[in-house]
Amino acid sequence: MGSLTYIVASLGVLVSITEASSLSKRAALDTCLSTLKVPIYANGSADYTQAIKPFNLRVTFKPAAYAVPLTVQDVQNAVSCGSINGIQVTAKSGGHSYGSHGLGGEDGHLIVDMKNFNTVTVNQTAQTAVIGTGGRLGNIATALYNQGKQAISHGTCPGVGLGGLSLHGGYGLISRSKGLTLDNILEATVVLANSSVVTASETQNPELFWALRGAGAAFGIVTNFKFKTFTAPENNIVFQYYPSLNSPEQLVTLLTAMQDFTRNSQPPELNMRLFLSSFTSFSGVYYGSRADFDKVMNPLLAKMGVSGGLITTNSWLNTLTSFSNGALAQPAVYDTHETFFSKSLMPSYLTPAAITALANYWNANARSNSRAWYLLFDSHAGANSAISKIARDATAYSHRNATFKMQFYDRVNSGTYDPTWQSFLNGWVKVIEDASANQGVDLGMYINYADTSLSKDEAHKRYWLGNYDRLAQAKAIWDPRRTFEGPQLVGS
Ligand SMILES: Cc1cc2nc3c(=O)[nH]c(=O)nc-3n(C[C@H](O)[C@H](O)[C@H](O)COP(=O)(O)OP(=O)(O)OC[C@H]3O[C@@H](n4cnc5c(N)ncnc54)[C@H](O)[C@@H]3O)c2cc1C
Structure with missing residues (x-):
């Protein structure tokens, strides 16, 4: 009992020394900033x-x-x-x-x-x-x-x-x-x-x-x-399609066609993304004529089983606005916030097994999730992408060969986010990782979609490969x- 009291007392002293030193560091910091008029x-x-x-x-x-x-x-x-x-x-x-x-x-x-x-x-x-x-x-x-x-x-x-x-x-x-x-x-x-x-x-x-x-x-x-x-x-073709997605097999067809196109034939003038949520959209911009757009897109749409889109011709600023969820002008005091957990994947290639696992997880776990979740696939690299024309070690950005930039997002519209809900997105990424194991596939992650569940070592490895x-x-x-x-x- 005596020694326990001693340990507790010692810890108390240690804690107060630590607090005092961190308080004095902060006081010194404040004095320094004030002296130098920062x-x-x-x-x-x-x-x-x-x-x-x-x-x-x-x-x-x-x-x-x-x-x-x-x-x-x-x-x-x-x-x-x-x-x-x-x-x-x-x-x-x-x-x-x-x-x-x-x-x-x-x-x-x-x-x-x-x-x-x-x-x-x-x-x-x-x-x-x-x-x-x-x-x-x-x-x-x-x-x-x-x-x-x-x-x-x-x-x-x-x-x-x-x-x-x-x-x-x-x-x-x-x-x-x-x-x-x-x-x-x-x-x-x-x-x-x-x-x-x-x-x-x-x-x-x-x-x-x-x-x-x-x-x-x-x-x-x-x-x-x-x-x-x-x-x-100017005169950019902005497109948006709303595929109706009812089965994992349909999602497999869609992703397989999109991946093949992105890797092999997507022209640099075309940027596009697939957005999976409580609804599905396939959207993007083509920098060229409507006739050329139709020539490029129609075979892909046929393979994806998608039709009936909304297609407009937009100036540069309107093109940006149409993807910005509001006006371009931002106020001096910025006060927009969300409450969410997020992950990313930058796969060099999604194997057929990975696409199937991803689609099955969507069917079993995502469709019934009533929070505001989404999974976004941006066409990133590929034979004709300017991103992949730059060598992987030419800059510290290490995802030059990532076919998709995948963003997993799970948000609540009000209240707090229960930490146990992170298992939803962690589980989704895990089934893709498991299905990609030993296939020679890179599965990096994007620090601009910082994932708070990663340890520092995992973060270093996945962000910078x-x-x-x-x-x-x-x-x-x-x-x-x-x-x-x-x-x-x-x-x-
Ligand atoms: C709604 C939304 C949409 C997004 N859309 C896209 C997108 O379309 N494409 C995309 O690539 N990313 C996108 N992102 C991700 C975004 O690129 C990252 O979150 C980015 O890091 C944000 O930069 P920031 O300066 O606003 O953030 P901050 O939180 O201010 O900074 C992020 C990091 O950069 C460092 N940093 C900031 N400024 C400097 C500086 N001057 N010098 C040194 N270090 C600095 C900070 O220390 C911090 O580590 C989006 C994010 C959100 C929230």
Whole structure:
């Protein structure tokens, strides 16, 4: 009894020492930020409370402090305050990470919100644009278009931030002809862990440039990118079909035809996706004439057993809007949220056994699930896709051969998400993995659809496949004290 009392008392002392040291670290951090005049949202203020509300309300964290820099010097000062006080530093752009990685992915980080870095400056002659990383995609697309009808390849949701999207992938409506967002970065301005500012490009700090394009969050805070732009295509064919899906055999037919087409003959001008939910839709965009679209699509539709779609001809901005679930313009104070668990798969190939297992699981488990779930298949790679034309080790993004980008999403429209419900999507992915075992198939995962159920080792393996070891070496060079840390980031 005496020794138990002693142990409890010792633990009490240990806990209070730990709490005191973490409290004093935070106090020192606050003093440092205040001395260097870094703008912040004070803990507990209305701005702070709003800013730490993540897109995914299932995954909330409490930062050590919340900086809102106005200048690159403010970003440098914030990084040095975090670094000298042993507090991890996390950049936040649009806050859309599914695992709330923009809030650190765990408690206790210094958040550096890049919202004020949102300008878009086009050089129309060179067809380049310098864009702040804190801007949101809808506002960026409009600003690019207003400066000589320019555009970049990016994701569909207008509220997503440029920072997270570009540093880890960036797949959207024109990726099969123009590549991912990260494939179009020419240069990045980066604040490093030692708080210096460098340019990363093919010729300046090329290894950092390599790592930023696929795993950027672990290497620094990017304040802006220089992108190559293209002239926005107009008169685009936007299509949407609603296949009625009644049996697993039908789903097998649909997916088999789609996969074969994507891998072998889908032209780069065509981007498309299959959306499975309480209803099914097959939609996309074709950058060409209606006559050419019919020539390309009709044989595929016949194989898929799909007909009777809604087909319109749209300008570039209307094309983006038709996939954006609302207006492109995004408010200064962003307040859209969902509550969900999500997973991804980036299969190089879905074997016939995997497609059957996936379809049977849909029939047995998904159709009867009354939550707002979906499974999305984006046609990603293939013989004619710009994404696969780039070598797998040319950037840190390692899914160049992934036929589909599959996103599994399970959402509640109100209330909280019961953690036991994660077994629904975990089970779906598991049957696909089991059916693909020993078939020489890559089954990566996409960090931009961060999966909070992955351990750090699984995350490293699945997000970066064969590129991980090189990333870990780069991390040791650029951020040896692991200032930019998160539970699933490189080097965590
Ligand atoms: C509704 C919705 C739709 C989506 N649609 C698509 C899509 O069509 N295509 C697609 O590819 N993805 C899509 N995504 C996924 C999206 O790309 C990722 O969630 C992305 O990481 C979000 O970036 P963010 O800046 O908004 O998020 P944040 O949470 O702010 O950041 C995500 C990660 O990037 C890091 N980061 C952010 N800014 C910087 C910076 N300046 N410097 C260094 N690190 C930084 C953060 O630290 C964090 O680790 C979608 C997500 C949502 C919620």
